[in-house]
Amino acid sequence: MTSPPTDAPALPTREAAGLTRAEAERGLARYGRNEVPPPPPTPLHRRVLAQLRDPLILVLLGAALLTIAIGDRPDAVVITLVVVVNTTVGVAQEVRADRAVAALSALSAPRARVLRDGAPHEVPTALVVPGDTLLLGEGDIVAADALLTEASALLTDESMLTGESEPVARAVGEPVSAGTVVVRGRGVATATATGPASAFGRIAASLDGGHEPTPLQRRLASLGRVLAVVTLALCLLFFALGLLRGLPAGTMAVTAISLAVAAVPESLPAVVTLALALGARRMAARGALVRRLPAVETLGSVSVLATDKTGTLTEGRMVVQHVWTPEGAADISGTGYGPHGRLLRDGRQLTPREAHPVRELLMAAALCNDAGLRPPMPTDPTGAWTPVGDPMEAALLAAAAKAHCPGRAELDRLCRRFAEAPFDPQRKRMTTLHHLPDGNVLVCLKGAPESVLDPTVLDAEPGLLDRARSQAQTLARQGFRVLAVAAAERLWQPLPATGAEQGLRLLGLVAISDPPKPSATATLAACRAAGITPVMITGDHPATARAVAVRTGVVDDGPDGRVLTGPDLATAPDADLTAARVFARTDPQQKLDIVRAWRARGAVTAMTGDGVNDGPALRQADIGVAMGARGTEVARQAADLVLTDDELSTVVTAVEEGRRVYDNIRRFLVYAMAGGTAEILVMLAGPLLGLPLPLRAAQILWINLLTHGLTGVAMGAEPAAPDAMRRPPRPPDRHILAAGVWQRLLALASAVTVVSLLAGTAARAWGLPWQSVLFLALLAAQLGVALGLRGRLLTRANPFLPASVAGSALLAAAALHVPALRSLLDTEPVGWSGLWLASAAALAAFVCARLLRGAFHGKG
Numbered sequence: 001m002t003s004p005p006t007d008a009p010a011l012p013t014r015e016a017a018g019l020t021r022a023e024a025e026r027g028l029a030r031y032g033r034n035e036v037p038p039p040p041p042t043p044l045h046r047r048v049l050a051q052l053r054d055p056l057i058l059v060l061l062g063a064a065l066l067t068i069a070i071g072d073r074p075d076a077v078v079i080t081l082v083v084v085v086n087t088t089v090g091v092a093q094e095v096r097a098d099r100a101v102a103a104l105s106a107l108s109a110p111r112a113r114v115l116r117d118g119a120p121h122e123v124p125t126a127l128v129v130p131g132d133t134l135l136l137g138e139g140d141i142v143a144a145d146a147l148l149t150e151a152s153a154l155l156t157d158e159s160m161l162t163g164e165s166e167p168v169a170r171a172v173g174e175p176v177s178a179g180t181v182v183v184r185g186r187g188v189a190t191a192t193a194t195g196p197a198s199a200f201g202r203i204a205a206s207l208d209g210g211h212e213p214t215p216l217q218r219r220l221a222s223l224g225r226v227l228a229v230v231t232l233a234l235c236l237l238f239f240a241l242g243l244l245r246g247l248p249a250g251t252m253a254v255t256a257i258s259l260a261v262a263a264v265p266e267s268l269p270a271v272v273t274l275a276l277a278l279g280a281r282r283m284a285a286r287g288a289l290v291r292r293l294p295a296v297e298t299l300g301s302v303s304v305l306a307t308d309k310t311g312t313l314t315e316g317r318m319v320v321q322h323v324w325t326p327e328g329a330a331d332i333s334g335t336g337y338g339p340h341g342r343l344l345r346d347g348r349q350l351t352p353r354e355a356h357p358v359r360e361l362l363m364a365a366a367l368c369n370d371a372g373l374r375p376p377m378p379t380d381p382t383g384a385w386t387p388v389g390d391p392m393e394a395a396l397l398a399a400a401a402k403a404h405c406p407g408r409a410e411l412d413r414l415c416r417r418f419a420e421a422p423f424d425p426q427r428k429r430m431t432t433l434h435h436l437p438d439g440n441v442l443v444c445l446k447g448a449p450e451s452v453l454d455p456t457v458l459d460a461e462p463g464l465l466d467r468a469r470s471q472a473q474t475l476a477r478q479g480f481r482v483l484a485v486a487a488a489e490r491l492w493q494p495l496p497a498t499g500a501e502q503g504l505r506l507l508g509l510v511a512i513s514d515p516p517k518p519s520a521t522a523t524l525a526a527c528r529a530a531g532i533t534p535v536m537i538t539g540d541h542p543a544t545a546r547a548v549a550v551r552t553g554v555v556d557d558g559p560d561g562r563v564l565t566g567p568d569l570a571t572a573p574d575a576d577l578t579a580a581r582v583f584a585r586t587d588p589q590q591k592l593d594i595v596r597a598w599r600a601r602g603a604v605t606a607m608t609g610d611g612v613n614d615g616p617a618l619r620q621a622d623i624g625v626a627m628g629a630r631g632t633e634v635a636r637q638a639a640d641l642v643l644t645d646d647e648l649s650t651v652v653t654a655v656e657e658g659r660r661v662y663d664n665i666r667r668f669l670v671y672a673m674a675g676g677t678a679e680i681l682v683m684l685a686g687p688l689l690g691l692p693l694p695l696r697a698a699q700i701l702w703i704n705l706l707t708h709g710l711t712g713v714a715m716g717a718e719p720a721a722p723d724a725m726r727r728p729p730r731p732p733d734r735h736i737l738a739a740g741v742w743q744r745l746l747a748l749a750s751a752v753t754v755v756s757l758l759a760g761t762a763a764r765a766w767g768l769p770w771q772s773v774l775f776l777a778l779l780a781a782q783l784g785v786a787l788g789l790r791g792r793l794l795t796r797a798n799p800f801l802p803a804s805v806a807g808s809a810l811l812a813a814a815a816l817h818v819p820a821l822r823s824l825l826d827t828e829p830v831g832w833s834g835l836w837l838a839s840a841a842a843l844a845a846f847v848c849a850r851l852l853r854g855a856f857h858g859k860g
């Protein structure tokens, strides 16, 4: 627990109105932003130095010195050029990736509700200043150290700060620390310390803010090391063979080093970071905010999507359609949350006598209620009433209004609430105690039928209980959310609200409709096509859950559509939690158990949640998904993915983006490695075919520049393959080159080698400048591969790739025709025949890449 800081608000506070905007601005200028100061940006020279420290670049710099020593000026120039270009591209990619990540974290920054200029406002937590009036509700994270000025049944969880997981009750006058979660109740508090001066700031500042590499980055880094070793060994072999054939040692050393530099895809880490960051940016543009970069890559492997029901699969717009009382049932007409509708039985309006028990029931439901209804704004063309608080409770208020019960304010005045046992998902009921004008006490209770239709709670005949239970079952099977309502009038006695939950009179049942979202069915079908198993987890009744699950297509209406309930799980702790697709009446712990069970089976789980209790399950899931608008701040901050549009289909969109990013990284890897391998093979095999030193160092480096540079980066922006969402998810532990990818990569490298050498030997036989033809053919073949590996050959989605291929082809031609480049690269014009040979090589490589492409995309 923190004590109020000594420099408590020097700024004016007016609880009723909060700070004015000007005061808040002054506070911000004086105290700074309410956040842990971000680490200073890496200066440019440090970034450049980091690039130059790359072992390959160091070797290349060594080679540059060597070329100068042996008087090989052209190679020295080209090597320097390569170092400059590589460093520039590396730094540029790093800066771009950092910017994208920074923009993303700004988007998902925490928010707080404060009173400013007399009205509640949602502001970024960073803008909260000492003196601000914080409005706290369930699921909020306290934005600053603060002193409570109002508290109603306020329960907070301080585990973020103290590690203590038991919620703590907080009363007026007590301090609350920044980072504390409001588990229940409401409160108003005055901020006393913000930013690094607050408790959370003090803790957060000691955390390591550095970026952890993602699993893919780690795996690629180790692959990179293996590649570097193999390449260096092969280049040494090439060097030794050259010496054996009596070639000059200096030339051979420079050529071998250049070959090593060209063959190792040294830009891979930068390409991966950029691909992930840009993937995250595209996701954000489509409504999916990624809060951790590794999530971009994990999303592609999601194999189970566990969703809640209300508001995710259903509209979350609740309407009471039907009530049942022991005296008779009634339908309630009208839509939305407006007070317009009638009580009907068999199509005719109820008589006042018939309506009496229904009104009694709805009145109790309106008293045992924390919601409100907001009339339409004059400016709102829809004229729709909106719920304030829990939509289900608001629906009860609307139904009470349709039955002409007194309004909220009137009820509160007539029957003032003095005690309550708030709704609790474990007990699944809520009880309120009210003073009646005659001095007696009115007990109102509402809750899940099985928790209310209980002889220890109700004073009712067994026959009545059976009738009510069977009625509740029938209504739940029709997809209604069913509540039972009970009440009793008592003499006043000092008892906690839970102690009053006995001997009550059953008033009846309320059936609330919440229609499935039309888009939910399509979303779940898309999931299934993509090999993702949908699972529904809800706190609702099993029959209601099943009805909604069948309507939205989570399960079929057959024996496989089995529903497991929380009580089932409690009595069979060893039950296979992955055997069912629908879970009902679950509590937060069971949600966690279900995620764990799927993960233990090797599934990659995405799980939606928005409540204050969902945090642990969101963190446990591989991808925790929170709703941006509807969800609580706690859920948003625990999640990996925040849906700004609250639409489940956005998860599927994000999965598609994730698969696209992974495909693109793999495509770049295949392309770069096939090219590099081909360069080594050409250099090793050339002499056997009578091509003594197939390429010069400068030529190899020029090829490296044109293939890896822009073309490689352009590959990161390729669109998703048409079948990206029609294939099963990639197992997360599968190596990026597994499932036959590396064999096909070698096949592609061999093809590029063969066509290039064929072009070279043919040129030699025809008396053409064979080295220049070989240079052009090897470059063109690699560009052919770049195009051939595209997922959608003629797509316009990424004009950058064809443009960079065309640019590279032009620069290749320039290498043969521009005199300055010719003398640098030691090339000659190759004439039409040479051009045809190189084009044929490119075409052949393109065709090979197309034939092998399915294997790179479709599998794994």
Ligand code: ATP
Residues within 6 Å of the ligand: 308, 309, 310, 311, 390, 392, 393, 423, 425, 428, 429, 430, 446, 447, 448, 449, 481, 482, 483, 537, 538, 539, 540, 541
């Ligand atoms: P979903 O997955 O549909 O969002 P949930 O997990 O939110 O469901 P809970 O809020 O835990 O479900 O509610 C479980 C049950 O408790 C409901 O089916 C209902 O019968 C009862 N219930 C929910 N809210 C209240 C409330 N405010 N007062 C009384 N009973 C309630």
